[in-house]
Amino acid sequence: MTTRFASMTRRPLAAALFVALIAPGMAxxxxxxxxxxxxxxxELERQVQVLVSAQQQQQSQIATTQQQVTQVQATQAAQPAALPAGKQPIQNTTIMATANPGTVFSYGGFIKMDAMVTDTSDGRIADGSSGRLFYVPSTIPVGGAGADGGDPYADFHAQFSRFWLSADHVTEGGDKFKAYIEADFFGGGNNTLVGNETSTNTYAVSLRQAYVTWNNWLAGQAWSNFMDVAALPDAVDFVGPTDGTIFVRQAQVRYTNGPWSFSVENPQTTVTPYLTGTRFNSGDNVAPDVTARWQSKGDWGHFSVAGLLRQFKVADETDTGAAVSVSGKFNLGKSDDIRYAVNAGQGIGRYLAFGVGSDVVxxxxxxxxxxxGYGGFVAWRHVFSPKVxxxxxxxxxxxxxxxxxxGFGVTERTQSMHANVIYSPFPKLDVGAELIYGQRSLEDDREGDLKRLHTHVKYTF
Structure with a gap:
């Protein structure tokens, strides 16, 4: 358009020059x-140059404006939805500046508030112990004749609130890497001032899991390969049917290929001394705990079998043990499922029910x-609606x-029954209540009972 305009404005000038050339006699x-x-x-030439210059400047300004608009649109498309008025973005640069290019960062967790009322038959569970926060069979008091637990007692806490961080990366060659770390606040107080229920209820961050995976390999702290996490019931309590549950997290190296997984894991021996009953731990082990697992799954649920081989060592004394676990979940239609586990073996104590029994004596x-030792659980889950x-x-x-x-003062058996209702008024928000009855029996047949109403409010993000 600029060229056409300039051509049109030069025509009077050409005509004038032509007239001057064909009429020399009149000059x-x-x-x-x-x-x-x-x-x-x-004057006409000057005006034409001014117009051409102005037209070129206008076209340059239009091109610059269009480029700026394109850049703004691209920036807005790469950013999240616009923030409310007065709000500033939390992060305006890459969140993992030193990671491999293309690394995907994820963050999640939940906030969980637990409130419970407990009634124990043979004395109170010690204030500040884990048994005041969730169901731990070994903490149920067992007294002699005439023992009295007194009045019920209440506990409130948010220590099981949790967060996790994950960094996932896939190389150009297809190698998959993942770094994962998970923590909660079940780590006790930092000191006697803040780590109590008098004023601030401040508790320390506690490491749950921290591992890296490379294709089929895992190295770090994670759930034991001997434990079937997918079979755990939907409980309000931290675990629920703890008595018969394999529950261990520890450092390990694991290899997984299809339905098979194998691991070598951190060894530790729990010991009951001769006739004293005062248990202690031994870290004298040389050989790691070795596990193997096979799992099959489908629309019907999943089924898994795991084996465990262990060495026990206290000073120069050694022994060996082995255990097996069969577990799974079976779907009964869209609204019901059965979850179960059966665990048995020689030296299974540390892995079962938070170590309610010893590995060796x-x-x-x-x-x-x-x-x-042996133990197990069975759980039935029924979904009334998306909310209940x-x-x-x-x-x-x-x-x-x-x-x-x-001696006769050690635990011979434990058992518990749980019934809960969980209401989810909104997605990711759970409000639940669980009735718990637990019992611990000693070798001399003395028994202690626990009755508890455990409630929670949990929001997952």
Whole structure:
């Protein structure tokens, strides 16, 4: 358009020059007119140049404006939705500046408030212990004749609130990497001032999981390969049917290929001394705990079998043990499922029910002997609607103690029953209540009972 405009404005100038060339005879007779004509031509040329310059400047400004608009639109498309008036963006640069290019960052977790009222038959669970925060069978008090638990007692806390961070990366060659770290606040107080319920209820961050995966390999702290996390029931309590549940997180190296997984994991031996009953841990192990798992899954649910081999060592004394776990989930239509586990073995104590039984016991000569134990659970889950679901659970554990070595003050068996209702008024928000009855029995048949109403409010993000 600019070229056409300039061409049109030059035509009067060409006509004037033509007239001057074909009429030379008139030049000397019309000198004054010629001078006036030349002045007019010069003025026309000046005006044409001004117009052309203005047109070019206008076109340049339009192009610059269009480029700026395109850049703004591209920036807005790459950013989240516009923030409300007065709000500033939280992050305006890359969140993982030193990571491999293309790394995907994820963050999540939940806020969970637990409130419970507990009634124990043979004395109170010690204030500040884990048994005041969730169901731990080994903390149920067992007293002698005439023991009295007194009045019920209440506990409120938010220590199981959790967060996790994940960084995932895929190389050009297709190698998959993942770094994952997870923590909650079940780590106790930092000191005697802040770590109590007097004023601030401040608790320390507690490491749950921290591992890296490379294709089929995992290295770091994670759930034990001997534990079937997918079979755990939908509980209000931290675990629920704890008595018969394998529950261990620890450092390990794991290899997974299809339905098979194998691991070597951190060893530790729990020991009941000869006739004293005061248990302790031994870290003298040389060989790691070794596990293997096979799992099959489909629309019907999943089924899994796992094996465990262990070495026990206290000073120079050693023994070995082995255990097996069968677990899974079976879907009964769209609204119901059954979850279960059966666990048994020699030296299974540390892995079962938060270590309610020992791995080994020492005899009069100082030798160690692995203890037999077994336990399991079954749970039924029914979904009434997208907002309401309920769960019924039964769980138990049993240990074959030799009273001639352990004495009569050790735990022989535990059991519990749970019934809950969980209401979700909005997605990711759960409001639940669970009734719990638990019992712990000693080798001399003394028993202690626990009755608890456990409620929670949980929001997952």
């Amino acid at each position: 000397f007779a019309q000198t004054a007119k010629e001078k006036a004509l030349e002045a007019r031509v010069a 020492t005899d009069a000569n100082g030798d160690i002997n692995a203890l037999d 679901r309920t769960n019924l659970m039964y769980s138990a554990s049993h240990f074959d103690n030799d009273a001639a070595m352990t």
